Amino acid sequence: MTTFEEIVPALDRLAIEVPSWAYGNSGTRFKVFASAGTPRTVREKIADAAQVHALTGLAPTVALHIPWDRVDDYAALGAFAREHGVALGTINSNTFQDDVYRLGSLTHHDPAVRRTAIDHHLECLEIMAHTGSRDLKIWLADGTNYPGQGDLRARQDRLHDSLAEIYAHLGEGQRLVLEYKLFEPAFYHTDVPDWGTAYAHVSALGERAYVCLDTGHHAPGTNIEFIVTQLLRLGKLGSFDLNSRFYADDDLIVGAADPFQLFRILAEVVRGGGLDAGSPVALMLDQCHNVEDKIPGQLRSVLNVQETVAKVLLLDRDALAAAQAAGDVLAANAVVMDAFWTDVRPALADYRVSRGLPADPVAAYAASGYQARIAADRVGGTQASWGA
Ligand code: PSV
Ligand code: MN
Numbered sequence: 001m002t003t004f005e006e007i008v009p010a011l012d013r014l015a016i017e018v019p020s021w022a023y024g025n026s027g028t029r030f031k032v033f034a035s036a037g038t039p040r041t042v043r044e045k046i047a048d049a050a051q052v053h054a055l056t057g058l059a060p061t062v063a064l065h066i067p068w069d070r071v072d073d074y075a076a077l078g079a080f081a082r083e084h085g086v087a088l089g090t091i092n093s094n095t096f097q098d099d100v101y102r103l104g105s106l107t108h109h110d111p112a113v114r115r116t117a118i119d120h121h122l123e124c125l126e127i128m129a130h131t132g133s134r135d136l137k138i139w140l141a142d143g144t145n146y147p148g149q150g151d152l153r154a155r156q157d158r159l160h161d162s163l164a165e166i167y168a169h170l171g172e173g174q175r176l177v178l179e180y181k182l183f184e185p186a187f188y189h190t191d192v193p194d195w196g197t198a199y200a201h202v203s204a205l206g207e208r209a210y211v212c213l214d215t216g217h218h219a220p221g222t223n224i225e226f227i228v229t230q231l232l233r234l235g236k237l238g239s240f241d242l243n244s245r246f247y248a249d250d251d252l253i254v255g256a257a258d259p260f261q262l263f264r265i266l267a268e269v270v271r272g273g274g275l276d277a278g279s280p281v282a283l284m285l286d287q288c289h290n291v292e293d294k295i296p297g298q299l300r301s302v303l304n305v306q307e308t309v310a311k312v313l314l315l316d317r318d319a320l321a322a323a324q325a326a327g328d329v330l331a332a333n334a335v336v337m338d339a340f341w342t343d344v345r346p347a348l349a350d351y352r353v354s355r356g357l358p359a360d361p362v363a364a365y366a367a368s369g370y371q372a373r374i375a376a377d378r379v380g381g382t383q384a385s386w387g388a
Contacts, residue, residue: 004347007313010275011351014309016242016302017061017089017284020069023048023295024384026251026288032385033290037374040381042069043080044374048295050084051370055361057352058302061089063284064131066124068094068384074130088131090177090239090284091124096141096185104142106162107155107191114162121166129171135239135282136170137212138163139179143186143193155191160204167205175280177238178202179212182219184249195227199236210238214286215265216249217241224261225268232272232281241286242305251288253297255304262304263340267312275309288386293371299362307344315339 023045025038039045046062053059062081071077078088095105095117103109105117124136142159144150167176180198183190192198195211202209211231218224231237244250244257255262268274274281283305289297316335323332349359358364365371 001316002314004310004314004344004351007310008351010313011306011310013275013277014058014306015060015283016058016305017063017282018049018052018059018298018302019063019065019092019284019286020045020049021065021384021386022285022287022289022298024068024386026386027290034383034385035293037371037378038294038383040378040383042071042077042384044378045069045384046077046081046086047084048374049298050081050086051295051365052298052302053086055299055358055364056302056306057355057357058306059086059298061087063090063092063137064088064127064133065092065094066120066127074127078131088133090135090137090282091128091131091133092137092139093121093124095120096139101141104150104155104191105140106138107140107142107150107159109150109154109158114158118162118165122169125166125169125171125174128174134173135175135177136166137177137179137239138166139181139212139214140192141185143183143188143190145187147188149188152189159191160201163201163205163209167209170208174208175238176202176205176209177212178209179214179217179241181214181217181249195231199231199234202236202238209236210280211236212239212241213237214241214243214249215254215262216243216245216251216286220247225264228265228268228274229272232268232274235280237272237274237281239282239284241284242301243285243287251286253287253289253292253304254285254301255308256300259304259308260340262308263311266305266308267315267336267339270309270312270315295371296362296365299365303361307348310344310348311339311342314342314344 023039025032049062081088095101100113108114178198180192180194182193198211242254244252246257285301320335353359
């Protein structure tokens with residue numbers, strides 16, 4: 001049996017990167033709703049993200065999306081983040097909103113469009129040199145809607161060439177992380193649809209290229225924890241975009257749709273050393289809050305990850321191994337379920353208090369008056385929205 005005391009060092013190491021875009025307005029293809037207090041600037045997004053870290057101690061870095069978070073002076077932005085107790089993290093490229101990318105970006109048949117897309121990534125690498133970011137995360141909307149629209153094989157070859165040029169420009173300590181997604185916005189084929197394709201490309205690039213697994217990017221019913229195991233085994237799991245989903249890429253609060261799936265995924269992360277000190281695996285959120293307040297939405301997400309990690313760390317691995325070795329199917333399953341059903345909430349509340357944090361960060365946020373303050377202060381200007 002593992003005690004809560006024994007898992008504290010691992011809990012202390014837990015760090016979850018939050019996305020700048022979670023604090024802006026977002027929506028569906030039907031509507032983007034505005035909400036009072038939404039940031040108008042990158043600095044306001046960072047100030048909101050800093051609240052999440054201040055109340056939980058779990059979210060020390062903020063991911064940026066370029067061009068949404070483009071500023072003139074990234075070193076100054078980094079200093080602003082530090083003053084607020086956080087640091088800038090992953091830089092996400094964006095080749096999915098300019099007209100020129102209608103038929104693709106890094107895979108495009110026109111070399112001029114590919115040049116534009118590659119140059120955008122080189123700009124991201126330059127930004128990373130100023131922000132001190134380690135990871136360039138690439139998700140491509142590239143794909144086709146109709147059979148015959150594109151040459152599938154040629155697009156793969158062009159993708160490799162484009163990625164290789166970007167990879168060659170990585171600076172010291174920088175990594176390239178390639179994110180896959182089954183479908184959307186393309187409906188017939190997607191150029192990086194699955195972990196195998198992402199793995200093939202990053203393997204061809206070299207040891208500083210990894211796969212990013214977004215939990216919302218698979219077909220319903222996919223065994224995501226198996227993919228986690230396989231990528232860890234291959235040494236190519238670089239990061240997670242965590243969110244939850246009922247149907248497609250819903251980007252809902254982590255653990256909201258299927259807490260047991262989150263447990264199974266994190267159990268494989270821990271089993272594969274993904275939370276060990278020095279592990280290459282970065283935990284990030286990729287979420288949008290359309291109908292709920294954004295800061296509490298992010299708080300709930302990082303707390304759900306912490307709660308689930310605690311349950312996983314309490315899993316009795318010796319008992320599990322013994323049951324597996326004995327071929328005792330039901331006993332093995334019972335060990336896993338015991339860990340999943342363990343109520344770690346009281347112990348985590350005490351743990352937070354021992355770290356000078358509120359026992360209940362969501363309640364502390366509600367009592368802090370921050371939401372009312374930003375609603376009153378942030379009047380005028382243009383609210384940041386997904387896509388701007
Ligand atoms: C694409 O659906 C994605 O998961 C990528 O990570 C993008 O960068 C992000 O969502 C944009 O919200
Ligand atoms: Mn994502």
